[in-house]
Amino acid sequence: MWFENKVVVVTGASAGIGAETAILFAQQSAKVVLVGRNEDALISVAKKCGEAKGIIPLIVKAExxxxxxxxxxxxxxxxxxxxxxxxxxxxxxxxxxxxxDSVDLYDRVIATNVRAVYLLTSLATPYLVQSKGNVVNVSSIAAFKPIKDIEFLQYCMSKAALDQFTRCVALELGREGVRVNSVSPGCT
Ligand SMILES: NC(=O)c1ccc[n+]([C@@H]2O[C@H](COP(=O)([O-])OP(=O)(O)OC[C@H]3O[C@@H](n4cnc5c(N)ncnc54)[C@H](OP(=O)(O)O)[C@@H]3O)[C@@H](O)[C@H]2O)c1
Incomplete structure (x- = not known):
């Protein structure tokens, strides 16, 4: 699988799954856009991406x-x-x-895990339609299976909402050639 001349935006690219995803895309020749808040960590991931095929990623520091x-x-x-x-x-x-727990916690989790995904996907949609591109939402097994022993109510709710967002937008944009999918990792 090659991603030559493909532009791939990865949020949360400064750590964990996002960082590894960005590096894998870079190894497949993609032009990667690394989004996160921790600039030092983003620079370190960018270096690893650049080493893969010599394509320098774009870093966008964003809250x-x-x-x-x-x-x-x-x-x-x-x-x-x-x-x-x-x-x-x-x-x-x-x-x-x-x-x-306070509703502030709910607001904080939903703002990042759902609202920001909605806004970014919405703003990217004209370009994704143009390229007949792809959206991949990183959900969680917690979307359909509550976490045993530890309460993670707000997180579980947010990932369930993300899965339904994926289904609805997949139907909406599928007609225009844009594929929208989610992956649901367990503990990684
Ligand atoms: N790890 C697991 O076991 C697991 C299991 C199931 C699902 N997931 C899902 O997989 C995704 C990645 O998880 P992970 O464990 O790899 O994450 P992680 O190591 O905790 O890293 C989270 C990433 O998200 C970024 N981020 C968080 N809030 C942000 C905000 N408000 N604005 C900008 N960037 C923000 C962080 O940026 P900065 O560090 O730069 O602030 C960081 O790059 C998440 O959606 C998570 O729910 C993870």
Missing amino acids: LINDNDVKNIVTKTIEKFVHIDVLVNNAGVGFKGGIR
């Missing part, structure tokens, strides 16, 4: 709960690489919490 930062991801990507072929909505947060 995904800030709408202007989210808009900036699309603006900077188009300025630098002209199109978007793949959007990997990977960034996510999970905090221990149950029904006795």
